[in-house]
Amino acid sequence: MASRVILLSGLVALIVNAALALDNNPILDFCVADTKNTVLVNGYVCKDPKTVQAEDFYASGFHIPTNTSNQLGFNALPATAAQIPGLNTFGISAARIDYAPGGIIPPHSHPRATEILIVLEGSQLEVGFVTSNPENRHITKVIGKGDVFVFPVGLIHYQRNNGSQPASGIVAFSSQNPGVHTVANVVFGSNPEIATDILAKAFQVDNNVINQIKSHF
Amino acid sequence: MASRVILLSGLVALIVNAALALDNNPILDFCVADTKNTVLVNGYVCKDPKTVQAEDFYASGFHIPTNTSNQLGFNALPATAAQIPGLNTFGISAARIDYAPGGIIPPHSHPRATEILIVLEGSQLEVGFVTSNPENRHITKVIGKGDVFVFPVGLIHYQRNNGSQPASGIVAFSSQNPGVHTVANVVFGSNPEIATDILAKAFQVDNNVINQIKSHF
C-alpha cells in the first residue's frame, strides 16, 4: 500500500540501518561503529580510533518536519547508532516524531528500550501504554507542548494527535537500537503470514475478519 | 468469559505473584525473596539468610498437566521468583505449558526475557516469532517431542498444537520475572479500553470490527 511505503520512510532507516548494535557498558572513550565491516557482533565493531572525526558524533535535520502524508499520519527521523556511529556502545538513541492532525502511532513496543517523549508542538496528544497480564492496565494521559511522558521497555504503547494542528516531539531510547514492533504489522503483515485461523482464535473473530485486516498489511 | 477465567489460572500466578523481581548480577550466595516485605525494590528484598531452607529453592507439580479446557486451549504452571523465592536475583525462571489438541498460545511477547521451549509431548507444534520493523520476518517451524526452540526477548511469538493429542513442554526464561504481554488482551482488553477509533485506524478496519473484537476481551 502506497501509504505504508511513505509512512515507513523514517522507520525503515530506524531499523534497517540500525541492524547491529551493542548496549552494554562502554570500556573505551568511544567505539565508533564501523558500519561497513563484514564482521558482525552484538553491536558494531569499531573504526580505527585514529580515523574518528567530530562528524561521527553528529546528525542533522531534526528541525525539519517529516512527511506525515500517509495513512496513519505520523513519521519519524531516527538518530540511532546506524545514523550516528559514535553512539555505538553508549546505550542511548533518539528520534524526531511528527504527527498530522488526527495522526496516530499505532500500538507498538520497543523490544529493547524504554522511551521518553518530549512534546515540542501540539495540544491534544493522547498517549498510553498497557501493563502485562493479567491486569493489562491502561496508563493514559492527554499531553501537550512541553510535556514529557515515559513508556516502559517492552510494553505496548501508542500516541494519537487529537489536536487540530500538527504535533511533534523528540523521543530518546535507552538503547542504541531499540527496535520497533508495530502490533498490526507484526501480527497481520508478517512475511510469511501467520496462519489465519491462529489469528482468528487469538482475536476471537471469524477468519474473514482476519483476512480483511491482513489485506491492509 | 468463563473460559478466560479458567485459562488465566496459571497466568495469573505467573504475573500477579511475580510482581517484583530483579535480574542483575547476584552478589550473594543467595537473596531469597521476602515476598511479604512492604519494602518494594526492583526485585524482592531478601529474607534473613538464617531462616532460609531448602524449600525456598523448591517447587512441585510440574508433572501434572494443567487444565486446558478453555477457549484457547492452553494453560501454564509458572516457576518464577514469586513461586520459588530462591530464584530472586538469579535471572532465570521456568514454566510448564500444556496445549489441548488445536490449542494455541496466542501472539504475545515477554518484555524482559528470551524463552527456550523444550517439547515433552506432542507431534505437530507450530511455533513462530516475528522480527522487528520493517522486515517483520516470520521465523516458523513445526516441532515435536524432544525438540527445542528459542523465542528472542521482546519479540511477538505464538504456538499452536496442530496435533490430535495434547502437547506439553517446559519453558525457561532469562529473567526471574519475564512478564507476559498477550497482544489481543493488551490491545483489545485493556482496562480502561484503548479508544476504538485509534484501533480502527491502527488495524485499518471499521469501528464495528474493533468493537466486535473488544467484546471478547
Place this chain on the structure above:
Amino acid sequence: MASRVILLSGLVALIVNAALALDNNPILDFCVADTKNTVLVNGYVCKDPKTVQAEDFYASGFHIPTNTSNQLGFNALPATAAQIPGLNTFGISAARIDYAPGGIIPPHSHPRATEILIVLEGSQLEVGFVTSNPENRHITKVIGKGDVFVFPVGLIHYQRNNGSQPASGIVAFSSQNPGVHTVANVVFGSNPEIATDILAKAFQVDNNVINQIKSHF
C-alpha cells in the same frame, strides 16, 4: 555569588532531587520511585504499584525557556527519576537546556551517563569533548538548529552559544541520574576547599592565581 545561585536553580533540582537512583535492568513493568521512603537503595525503592498513576510518568514545562540571566548564561530543566518517578530503573533521563547569547556550559562531565543533545534553536553552538590521557584529543564542532551531538560517558565536555540569539536544546542521558561534575566548581569550589598548593602544582601556576580563581566559587 548571586549569579551562581540563579544559575543553579535548574541544576540543584537535577542533582539534589535525583539523589538516589538505579540503572540496571528493569524486572518489573515499572518500579515507580517512592522518593519519600527512608529506605535508601542504589536507586529508589518502588511505590505500591496499585497507587501508580499516569502522572508518575509525566512532567511538564519543557517548552518554557529557563532563566539564563546569570554569569555563565545557561540554565537547565531536568527530567530525571527525581522529577519523573516512573523513570526509576529505566536507565534514561532528559533535560531542557537554554543558552543566552554568549552563554556557556563550562567544562563538566557526567560520571554515569552518555549525553545526546538535540538543538532546538540556535545557529552557532560550539560543542566539544576531550578524550582521555595521554592524547587528550579535542573533538569539536559548531552546530545549529536541528543538529544532534553525542558526549561520551565520563568525558569532560562543554558548549558555548556563539550566536547572537538565545539557543536551546533537549538532552537525554543514558542514566536516570547522570550526575554533573562541573570542573571549576569541583576543583575550585569544593567544600571544604582542596589545598591551594595542590592546585597550584596541578595547574602549574602561583598560589595567588589559584586563590583568585577560588574566590569566584
Place this chain on the structure above:
Amino acid sequence: MASRVILLSGLVALIVNAALALDNNPILDFCVADTKNTVLVNGYVCKDPKTVQAEDFYASGFHIPTNTSNQLGFNALPATAAQIPGLNTFGISAARIDYAPGGIIPPHSHPRATEILIVLEGSQLEVGFVTSNPENRHITKVIGKGDVFVFPVGLIHYQRNNGSQPASGIVAFSSQNPGVHTVANVVFGSNPEIATDILAKAFQVDNNVINQIKSHF
C-alpha cells in the same frame, strides 16, 4: 578409563562446542552465532542475518534418554549456543540430564550460571548445594517427578538418584555457556597435575591417598 570417556560424551559437547559465548544484553532481534568464524569474541560473532533460518533456533533429541552406562551413572545432552546458534547473546541455555539408578552427578559448579532443574522422571533424587566459607551450609532435599530445584551460580552442588528406576530432568542455565567445573576432575585430574603434596595438605591426607585418587582421573 573407558567409563569416563562414555560419561563425558554429553559433557564434551556441552563445553567444547560452547567454547565462545556472550551473556550481556542483546541489542539485536538476534545475533545468530557464526560458530565457524575465526574472529573470536566474548561469545560468538553473528551470521549475516539474511542467512538466518528457523533451524538456527532449533535442536532436537531431548526426548531420548542419554547413555548412563558409565561409572558415575549419569549423562547429559546440552542445548547451549554451541548447539543452538540462535541462543547467542540471549543469556540462557538448557540440557537434558539422565541418571541411572544410583547414578550421581558428582560435586561441581557452573562458573557463570545459576541452574534450575525440573525433574521429569524419578522418585528419590537427592540434590544439594553448599554455601560459601565459612558456613559451608549444605542445603539439601530429596525430590521427585515434577519437582523443581535451584542451584545458585558458582556454588558446588551435586545430585544422586537414590531411586530404583532411572531418573531424568531438564535443566536451564542463566548463561548461554555456563561451564562445568567438576571438582574431582578439576582437582585430581587436571592436565598437567596439581602437585600431590599441595593436595595432600589441602585435603589433610597422605600423599598416597592423593595419588590413589589421582589414578582414577
Place this chain on the structure above:
Amino acid sequence: MASRVILLSGLVALIVNAALALDNNPILDFCVADTKNTVLVNGYVCKDPKTVQAEDFYASGFHIPTNTSNQLGFNALPATAAQIPGLNTFGISAARIDYAPGGIIPPHSHPRATEILIVLEGSQLEVGFVTSNPENRHITKVIGKGDVFVFPVGLIHYQRNNGSQPASGIVAFSSQNPGVHTVANVVFGSNPEIATDILAKAFQVDNNVINQIKSHF
C-alpha cells in the same frame, strides 16, 4: 580443630561480614552500606548521605602480616564492602594475603569475582588455576616479588609458597563480595555433611578414605 579456627580468622571476616552486597552499575556518587539495616537487598541499603564520612571509604592494617601459624600456613585480611561500607555498589574489593614458608591456599573458587594478585614479598610462589570440563587444563607458574597473576571468575585455583621465607600479596576482586568456596571445606566439611557414599563415588575411593578426609573438616 584448633588450627582451623585460627586459619579462618581472616576468612570469617571476609565472608560473614560481607553477607549482603550488590555488584551492578552504581547510579549514585556513592551508596555507603548501612550494614545494620534490617532491610536486606542484593547488596546493602545506603546510609543517609548526609552522615557519610571519609572513614566510610577507609580501612587500615594492610601493612601488618596476618597470623599464618595454622595448619595451612596462610591467612587473609579482607577489605570488602563489609569492612569498607563505601565500596557498596562499586564492584570491587581487596585483601592482604600472607603465606608461611610452605603455606598453601588450598584449591578454591570465588563464585562471583575474578582475582588479580600482586606479590609484595616472596620468591617461589606457585600459582595455578584449572579450566572447565572437559579439558581441565592447568595453567600454572612460579612467581615472585613484584609479579602479578590473574585467576578467572569461578575457576578453582590455589597458591603455595615454595620459598623458605614468608610471602605476602595484595589481591583485588571484581566484586564487592567475591565469596570463597574452598573445595575441601565445601565438599568434606559442609554442615550437614554430604553423604559419604556420594563422595566415595565422586572421588572413586572407598568410604573409609572419605571418612578419613571428613574427619579433618
Place this chain on the structure above:
Amino acid sequence: MASRVILLSGLVALIVNAALALDNNPILDFCVADTKNTVLVNGYVCKDPKTVQAEDFYASGFHIPTNTSNQLGFNALPATAAQIPGLNTFGISAARIDYAPGGIIPPHSHPRATEILIVLEGSQLEVGFVTSNPENRHITKVIGKGDVFVFPVGLIHYQRNNGSQPASGIVAFSSQNPGVHTVANVVFGSNPEIATDILAKAFQVDNNVINQIKSHF
C-alpha cells in the same frame, strides 16, 4: 616540557596500550586479548584458546619504584588488559603508584572505574574526592602505610604525599580499561585547544590567566 614526558611514561602505557577493552560479564573461562588483531571491538577480540599460556595472565615489576623525577612527582606502572591480555573481559585492572616527597597526582577522574588504593609506603598521604553538583562535597583524609581508600567511579580525586619520604601504593580498578582524565591536561592541554575565552568564563578569570596556564600544558 621534559618533565611531562618523563611523568607520562607510565600513564602513556596505561592508556595507549589499553586502547580497546570490554567490561561486561565474561562467558568464557577466558578470552585472552589478541591485541594485534585488526578487528576492534568494545574490548579485545580473543586469541585462539589453544595458544593461551600462563604468561598471558602474568606481569612483573611491581616491586620496582617508578621514576618520580618529574614536575608533579609521581609515576605509575599499569597492569590493565593491555599489559595482561588475560584480563580481557574480566572487569578489573591494577597499577603501582609512586609518589616523591611532595609529589601529587593532580585532580583527575576515571571515566569507567572505581579505584581502591592500598598504601604500601608513606606516612602523610593526603587523599580526596569531590561529589557531584551542587554540593561538591570534598571527602578527604590523610592516610599512611597499610591504609586503604576508595575513589568512586567518575568523580574527580587527587593525592599528595605530604611526607618527607617517598610513598607508594597499589591501586585496583573496576574496569580492565579505567581511562584517566587529568583535569588540567584535559581542560588546558587538549589538542586542539579549547578556546581561551570559554575557559576564562568557566573559571572566571582573565584570558591571560588562562593563557598562562595553557602555556604549561
